[in-house]
Amino acid sequence: MRWELVGKRDLLLWLAAAVLLSLALQRLGFFDAERLGRGAANVLTFARDAVPPDMGVLPLAGRALWETVQMAFAGTLLGFLLALPLGFMGTRVLSPLPLVLLSRLIVAATRTVPALLWAVLFVIVVGLGPLAGTLGLALYTVGYLGKLYSELFEGTDPEVVEALRGVGASRLHLARFVIWPESANAAISQLLFMLEYNVRASSILGFAGAGGIGFYVNIYLQTLEYTRLATLMLLILALTLAMDALSAWVRSRYLLAGR
Amino acid sequence: MRDSCPVRAHDIWFAYRGEDWVLKGVSLEVPRGTFMAIMGPSGAGKSTLLRLLAGLLRPQRGSVQVLGHAAHNGRLPRPRARVGYIPQQLGLVRNVSALENVLMGALGRVRGLAPYLGLFPREEVARAMSLLEDLGIGHKARDKAFQLSGGERQRVAIARALMQQPEIVLADEFVSDLDLPRASEVLSTMRELGQAQGVTFVVNMHELPLVHDYADLVTVLRDGEVTFRGPARAVTWAELQEAPA
Numbered sequence: 001m002r003w004e005l006v007g008k009r010d011l012l013l014w015l016a017a018a019v020l021l022s023l024a025l026q027r028l029g030f031f032d033a034e035r036l037g038r039g040a041a042n043v044l045t046f047a048r049d050a051v052p053p054d055m056g057v058l059p060l061a062g063r064a065l066w067e068t069v070q071m072a073f074a075g076t077l078l079g080f081l082l083a084l085p086l087g088f089m090g091t092r093v094l095s096p097l098p099l100v101l102l103s104r105l106i107v108a109a110t111r112t113v114p115a116l117l118w119a120v121l122f123v124i125v126v127g128l129g130p131l132a133g134t135l136g137l138a139l140y141t142v143g144y145l146g147k148l149y150s151e152l153f154e155g156t157d158p159e160v161v162e163a164l165r166g167v168g169a170s171r172l173h174l175a176r177f178v179i180w181p182e183s184a185n186a187a188i189s190q191l192l193f194m195l196e197y198n199v200r201a202s203s204i205l206g207f208a209g210a211g212g213i214g215f216y217v218n219i220y221l222q223t224l225e226y227t228r229l230a231t232l233m234l235l236i237l238a239l240t241l242a243m244d245a246l247s248a249w250v251r252s253r254y255l256l257a258g259r
Numbered sequence: 260m261r262d263s264c265p266v267r268a269h270d271i272w273f274a275y276r277g278e279d280w281v282l283k284g285v286s287l288e289v290p291r292g293t294f295m296a297i298m299g300p301s302g303a304g305k306s307t308l309l310r311l312l313a314g315l316l317r318p319q320r321g322s323v324q325v326l327g328h329a330a331h332n333g334r335l336p337r338p339r340a341r342v343g344y345i346p347q348q349l350g351l352v353r354n355v356s357a358l359e360n361v362l363m364g365a366l367g368r369v370r371g372l373a374p375y376l377g378l379f380p381r382e383e384v385a386r387a388m389s390l391l392e393d394l395g396i397g398h399k400a401r402d403k404a405f406q407l408s409g410g411e412r413q414r415v416a417i418a419r420a421l422m423q424q425p426e427i428v429l430a431d432e433f434v435s436d437l438d439l440p441r442a443s444e445v446l447s448t449m450r451e452l453g454q455a456q457g458v459t460f461v462v463n464m465h466e467l468p469l470v471h472d473y474a475d476l477v478t479v480l481r482d483g484e485v486t487f488r489g490p491a492r493a494v495t496w497a498e499l500q501e502a503p504a
Contacts, residue, residue: 160351167419167423177359
């Protein structure tokens with residue numbers, strides 16, 4: 001059987017990607033067998049030391065987990081309330097160019113800083129505790145949802161916009177009566193995704209003193225109390241799975257049905 | 260005094276880019292209260308002409324006057340709210356109810372913040388409901404637009420246009436997806452409701468039998484030029500097939 005290479009360009013791209021990946025892995029120590037062997041042994045030691053999880057820590061961990069959920073929920077909603085007007089402001093069909101550029105600048109600037117760093121900054125501003133974490137998550141949410149929303153709103157069917165302009169609708173009318181209803185399903189889906197992300201992110205904000213279960217994760221890591229740490233990790237896993245299931249249910253029940 | 264021709268276009272030339280003219284010196288006058296059908300093959304410039312009349316495009320040359328106002332800078336000044344425009348794909352908001360879509364036709368005259376909260380004056384809601392009932396879809400008023408059939412959506416689009424209490428309705432091939440009996444029913448209701456309000460219609464259409472039944476006047480476009488204008492009864496397939504003069 002004779003073979004002929006058809007996608008030469010694709011093959012070259014894949015080869016180039018494979019070479020770059022190998023170089024990066026080699027530089028990062030992925031091919032250091034001795035080090036990886038030591039790491040595997042450490043994992044086994046950690047696993048042995050973490051079992052059985054210490055359930056005595058549950059009341060404390062439960063309270064911390066609840067605080068984490070509250071931070072994620074409040075931070076996401078606050079971020080959403082700020083991202084929505086910024087999204088409208090960043091949509092060319094609704095705003096003059098200077099406002100579009102201003103909105104995109106604000107959103108890009110907030111997106112540049114990771115949630116953990118925002119939390120550190122707010123710890124400096126408002127002190128230790130969940131308030132700093134909530135504000136950090138809110139700003140991080142603004143950065144992402146603001147961008148996603150302006151792109152989503154820009155994608156509204158121009159014919160629907162034209163038809164409403166034809167009835168003498170103002171820009172605010174267009175935002176309320178065309179762009180929001182046409183985009184609401186996707187916007188809420190993105191909001192749920194952000195909430196899932198923020199639940200995970202808020203679990204580590206405690207490392208920076210910004211409240212939630214991360215504070216105790218950090219303490220138990222530093223004091224080598226792995227059985228207690230294991231309980232916290234199981235709780236975080238359960239919370240993440242519960243959030244995924246909840247948002248999947250909301251999507252299927254309310255959003256997919258509305259398409 | 261009210262202009263006897265609420266829609267006037269004089270020698271309009273339009274190209275989407277460069278010198279690739281879609282319309283070449285088209286002139287048009289639509290007397291008040293008449294139904295003018297714009298006909299012609301695909302690509303003749305019918306939709307472009309309608310969008311120019313709706314003030315959504317700006318001609319490179321010539322002028323468009325609607326309700327006595329010149330289309331300065333390509334945009335019709337207010338009262339745009341008095342011009343109903345039904346685009347080819349109808350332009351309905353899919354995720355809201357038929358009733359809300361119709362109520363959007365009142366946005367040009369309902370002031371204040373109440374509509375943003377979903378609050379409309381009772382008489383406007385009653386009027387929207389009455390239009391939907393007149394068009395035979397009162398029972399679907401609470402259904403979302405995406406749940407309606409093609410014919411029902413067309414009726415909602417007509418109701419929204421009439422909700423504006425327009426002097427002119429511009430409609431772009433909005434019955435082309437329907438079979439003839441259903442298209443005839445929709446046009447008949449629209450014409451009846453429109454006549455009661457003294458509305459002038461400019462409608463892009465393909466179907467000659469419907470044009471004979473419902474239009475007063477016809478303008479035929481071909482390759483961006485007017486090849487026929489006259490009473491609807493006078494137009495035949497021959498005029499539609501003819502090469503430009």
